[in-house]
Amino acid sequence: xxxxxxxxxxxxxxxxxxxxxxxEIIAAMGRYNESLIEAGVLIxxxxxxDASEGFVVDFDETPPLVTDGPYGEIKELFxxxxxxxxxxxxxxxxxxxxxxxxxxxxxxxRRVTDESDFDPDNEWIQKEQEWRADAERKAAxxx
Amino acid sequence: MTGRDRAASPAGDGAxxxxxxxxxxxxxxxxxxRIVTTLTRHVGDFALAExxxxxxxxxxxxxxxxxxxxANGGAWLTxxxxxxxxxxxxxxxxxxxxxxxxxxDLELEQREAADAVPWDLESSLDDQLRLMxxxxxxxxxxxxxxxxxxxxxxxxxxxxxxxxxxxxxxxxQQRIVRAKRALTDSGAxxxxxxxDALAERLPAVLACIYLVFTEGHAASAGDAPVRADLVxxxxxxxxxxxxxxxxxxxxxxxxxxMELTAAxxxxxxxxxxxxxxxxxxxxxxWDRSAIERGRAALARAxxxxxxxxxxxxxxxxxxxxxxxRRFEDTxxxxxxxxxxxxxxxxxxPIVELNRAVAVAMADGPAAGLAIADAIEASGxxxxxxxxxxxxxxxxxxxxxxxxxxxxxxxxxxxxxxxxERAVLLAKAxxxx
Numbered sequence: 001x002x003x004x005x006x007x008x009x010x011x012x013x014x015x016x017x018x019x020x021x022x023x024e025i026i027a028a029m030g031r032y033n034e035s036l037i038e039a040g041v042l043i044x045x046x047x048x049x050d051a052s053e054g055f056v057v058d059f060d061e062t063p064p065l066v067t068d069g070p071y072g073e074i075k076e077l078f079x080x081x082x083x084x085x086x087x088x089x090x091x092x093x094x095x096x097x098x099x100x101x102x103x104x105x106x107x108x109x110r111r112v113t114d115e116s117d118f119d120p121d122n123e124w125i126q127k128e129q130e131w132r133a134d135a136e137r138k139a140a141x142x143x
Numbered sequence: 144m145t146g147r148d149r150a151a152s153p154a155g156d157g158a159x160x161x162x163x164x165x166x167x168x169x170x171x172x173x174x175x176x177r178i179v180t181t182l183t184r185h186v187g188d189f190a191l192a193e194x195x196x197x198x199x200x201x202x203x204x205x206x207x208x209x210x211x212x213x214a215n216g217g218a219w220l221t222x223x224x225x226x227x228x229x230x231x232x233x234x235x236x237x238x239x240x241x242x243x244x245x246x247x248d249l250e251l252e253q254r255e256a257a258d259a260v261p262w263d264l265e266s267s268l269d270d271q272l273r274l275m276x277x278x279x280x281x282x283x284x285x286x287x288x289x290x291x292x293x294x295x296x297x298x299x300x301x302x303x304x305x306x307x308x309x310x311x312x313x314x315x316q317q318r319i320v321r322a323k324r325a326l327t328d329s330g331a332x333x334x335x336x337x338x339d340a341l342a343e344r345l346p347a348v349l350a351c352i353y354l355v356f357t358e359g360h361a362a363s364a365g366d367a368p369v370r371a372d373l374v375x376x377x378x379x380x381x382x383x384x385x386x387x388x389x390x391x392x393x394x395x396x397x398x399x400x401m402e403l404t405a406a407x408x409x410x411x412x413x414x415x416x417x418x419x420x421x422x423x424x425x426x427x428x429w430d431r432s433a434i435e436r437g438r439a440a441l442a443r444a445x446x447x448x449x450x451x452x453x454x455x456x457x458x459x460x461x462x463x464x465x466x467x468r469r470f471e472d473t474x475x476x477x478x479x480x481x482x483x484x485x486x487x488x489x490x491x492p493i494v495e496l497n498r499a500v501a502v503a504m505a506d507g508p509a510a511g512l513a514i515a516d517a518i519e520a521s522g523x524x525x526x527x528x529x530x531x532x533x534x535x536x537x538x539x540x541x542x543x544x545x546x547x548x549x550x551x552x553x554x555x556x557x558x559x560x561x562x563e564r565a566v567l568l569a570k571a572x573x574x575x
Contacts (some may be wrong), residue, residue: 038268039173040382043436085379087372090162090169094216114430129427133468 002043002112003084003092005099008076013104028100036084041095045082076106083112160208167203168300170216175200175298177217178224180270183333186228189277190323193295195231199224200300271296272387273333275380279347282329287322288351289358290315296383297376307373308358345388349397349454352380356401360408374405385440395444396455402437403461406430422470434465456485475505492523496533508540528557532567539574547574
């Protein structure tokens with residue numbers, strides 16, 4: 001089963017982290033990532049650029065309203081994610097606990113759905129699979 | 144867990160106990176390799192280290208459900224295992240420098256436990272590789288290698304391994320005891336061989352991981368899902384090995400082959416659990432992200448520019464299937480090239496026969512039949528049903544029904560598998 005570890009940090013925590021040696025933070029995260037790779041459980045993930053660069057599309061308005069800047073309704077910003085392939089929910093929790101994060105940060109852990117979660121006979125589910133296949137073929141052709 | 148919970152379940156049974164036992168399993172999967180390698184360094188003997196590690200695991204399974212899960216389970220297990228090592232040496236009246244060093248370590252650890260860094264690797268990738276090599280040592284048979292690898296490298300319990308291989312736990316236990324004795328008797332050392340010796344030892348490690356994979360992959364959907372877990376464990380071992388040996392093309396090749404093969408698993412059986420042939424599989428159900436990972440691994444193998452070994456060649460065949468949108472879109476000429484590459488690595492009549500099938504798809508059944516006929520004439524697969532079975536298929540496609548029927552009946556005579564025989568006879572009967 002696959003789990004997504006979603007890193008959420010408060011703006012204060014991100015501000016506070018600027019007090020620390022950036023190289024040390026990077027090294028700690030690097031060691032953590034290395035241990036995931038070395039255990040063979042890491043299958044994807046990325047960090048997100050600063051939320052201030054982002055924008056929000058709000059569907060309360062018609063047409064939807066686009067606002068520059070971070071997503072303002074919640075206290076924690078979504079800053080990055082990992083996708084792990086593990087044998088149990090407990091193993092996902094165990095890896096999550098080892099993440100080198102400090103006060104003000106949280107990891108939200110969510111199971112990634114797979115095809116068994118959907119009705120394989122639904123035409124849109126089938127189409128989605130085909131789109132993925134197409135996108136991948138195009139990427140391969142470009143490569 | 145509150146005191147009241149504990150009073151109500153002195154043996155740690157009930158839901159909280161189950162959760163604690165699952166937590167032990169999760170920590171063990173992550174820590175087993177590190178604990179065994181650390182202990183091997185301390186006690187200087189792999190078989191003994193493995194015993195001590197298992198004792199520590201047993202302690203955790205007893206204590207965590209009752210006392211609660213410790214904050215740093217990995218450190219808890221390591222400390223317990225080291226204490227067991229000290230006790231062991233004391234019992235053997237071997238209070239020497241080794242014990243002093245472990246005792247010193249332990250004191251340090253207890254002092255630093257509060258600010259221990261749980262993700263700091265105590266043992267290096269080289270140590271993990273040493274562990275894989277000793278678990279797949281030449282003095283052991285394939286079954287012993289698999290059992291030892293799953294237990295010490297993948298951190299599965301004896302019961303989990305037994306369930307996955309559909310045998311009694313005692314059988315696995317025995318295999319491991321015998322394997323460890325064989326390692327001790329042969330004086331197998333926990334070391335990294337020189338580069339040329341490593342090249343000699345690596346195929347055994349790759350074969351062991353692939354054996355775990357095929358065992359899980361061959362299991363039909365009707366089997367316990369625990370069999371499919373073997374597929375995931377093999378992938379995980381493959382990824383771990385990739386981290387240890389990034390300059391070995393066949394390590395990437397094996398991972399690519401496993402990812403690309405596993406990608407097709409969701410489409411391999413129909414809703415009733417019957418196997419579905421590649422030609423008939425619903426390709427929209429293939430796992431696209433697994434295909435991507437497999438192709439990336441194959442690209443890494445190729446990027447080393449050392450040529451493709453047998454795993455990479457097989458991965459390349461699987462890749463051709465993966466990138467064909469429909470069965471009709473398959474590039475059979477490319478697949479024939481892959482088979483040529485595979486045969487360049489070493490002759491194999493089964494591979495030649497598979498190549499004959501690919502040639503039949505690429506250049507027509509007559510071209511494939513010529514190759515299958517040559518294999519049959521050489522007598523190299525004389526008691527195998529596959530050659531007449533393939534010949535029967537190709538003859539039927541050429542409209543030579545009489546010969547096709549004879550070939551299929553011959554295949555039915557050769558097979559030892561009753562259900563296969565029934566399928567072949569049914570085919571022969573309907574070949575008109």
